[in-house]
Amino acid sequence: MINGEKNIRYPIRWAMVGGGRGSQIGYIHRSSALRDHNFQLVAGAFDINPERGQEFGVNVHVNPERCYPDYKTMFAEESKREDGIQAVTIATPNSTHYEICKAALDACLHVVCEKPLCFTTEQAKELETIAKKKNRVVGIAYGYSGHQAVEQARRMIANGDLGEIRMIHMQFAHGFHSEAVEQENPSAKWRVDPEIVGPSYVLGDLGTHTLYLSEVMAPKLKIKKLMCTRQSFVKSRAPLEDNAYTIMEYDNGAIGTLWCSAVNAGSMHGQKIRVVGSKASIEWWDEQPNQLRYEIQGKPAQILERGMGYLYPEAVADDRIGAGHAEGLFESWSNLYRRFAMAMEALDCGETWNDIWFPGIEAGVEGVRWIENCVRSADNGGVWVEYR
Structure with a gap:
């Protein structure tokens, strides 16, 4: 059970690019990173407007001298300090991720990046090569994967509780953009601009989240080919x-x-994953994240509750407040940031972290690769394409 005691020797000196005032995701990153004292927010380039960024930084208790006008200045100035930053979170629009992530790795910083990591598999592979050369962690913000029920599902599948995996049915389909809300909402407008968001909207913005859940739960399954229509x-x-x-x-x-989908009218969030095996099935819905439905053929359906002793020990280890209390998105993200910190410290100390899973650079590469293949299939008439 996680109770806030330290997991690493000293908090990692951490900065943000983006995530300033008005950024919902920026607040989630800060709240999750700071929760277990694994990170200390010491610097930032929070806003494209330097004055506004500095004002915001001061309001989140960052020294005004370390609130920088842009990420390039921050990386250069922080590298001169003995107490300079060790890691950075990138919470900016999609079109900037590749450039900022590359600059951070070149500055020998650990990175947590919003998804998608970049626009092309070629770019993603380049970042992967740099990260391995520099021996740096790159974490991808697939924030839903830190829920306890997801860890329980992973252990059940690995243990053979479901038998041979036959089917995985996934969806992430909300209804909040069932009309052209981007005409009045700036935070939605950039999501449908190809210059900013890249070659897809919901495939990259929503689909990669649920795809990664399937990769966490059933990591041995590899896509051979796919067919997409959009x-x-x-x-x-x-x-x-x-x-x-x-x-x-x-x-x-x-x-x-x-x-x-973003046009599933009436749906609040609509992210679900169902894994069907030869003996049993499991189903998880992120609107009810503390429960995992477990259906064994020929027996009544069971609801496995978060925090209970009958779960696998690895799932119970992610517990924060005991069974019966509702946990949610902030706890899930906090679990991921805890893993990011442990992996970062391990590399900095010349140790290994092979027993710590998290959405790393490989997950970022795979997300970009999946989007490319989906777009290729859809734009050729929804045909089957070999996964490459």
Whole structure:
């Protein structure tokens, strides 16, 4: 059980690029990173407007002298300090991720980056090469994967509780953009601008989250080929999709489906994953994140509750407040930031962290690769394509 006692020797000196005033995701990053005293926020380039960024930085208790006008200045100035930053979180629009992440790695900093990591697999592979050369951690913000129920599902599948995995059905389909809300909402506008968001909207913004859940739960499954169709139901969003369906064939013969949508009218969030095996199935819904549905063929369905002693020890280890109390998104993100910190410290001390899983650079590469293949399939008429 996590109770806030230290996991690492000293808090990691940490900065943010982006995530300033008005950034919902910036607040989630800060709250999660700071929760267990694994990180200490000491610097930032929080806003494209330097004055506004400095004002915000001071309001989150950062020394005004370490509130920088841009990330390049921050990396250069912090490198001159004995107490300079060791890690940085990138919470900026998609089109900037590659450039900032590369600069951070070149400055020998650990990185936590919003997804997608970049726009092309070639760029992603380049970042992976640099990270390995510099011996740096790159964490990807797949924040839902830190829930206890996800860890329980991972252990159940690995232990053979479900038997041979035959099907994985995934969806992340909300309804909040069922109309052209981006015409009045600046925070939504950039998400449908190809210059900023890249070659896809919901495939990258939503689909990669649930895809990574499947990779956490069933890491041995590898996609062999896929077929994707995508639509722009709000016509002004074309060529970017606001709805997409993907079918995947895995190398063991299993099949997977993923529906991602921003126009599922009436749905609050709609992220679900169901894994079907030869003996049993499990299902998790992020609107009820503390429960995992477990269905054994021929027996009544069971609801496995977070924090209970009948779970696998690795799932109970992620518990923070005991069974019965509701945990949510902030706890999930905090669990990931805890793992990021432990891996960062291990590398800095010349140690290994092979027993710590988290969404790392490989997950970032795979997310970009999946988007590219989906777009390639959809833009060629929804045909099957070999996964490459």
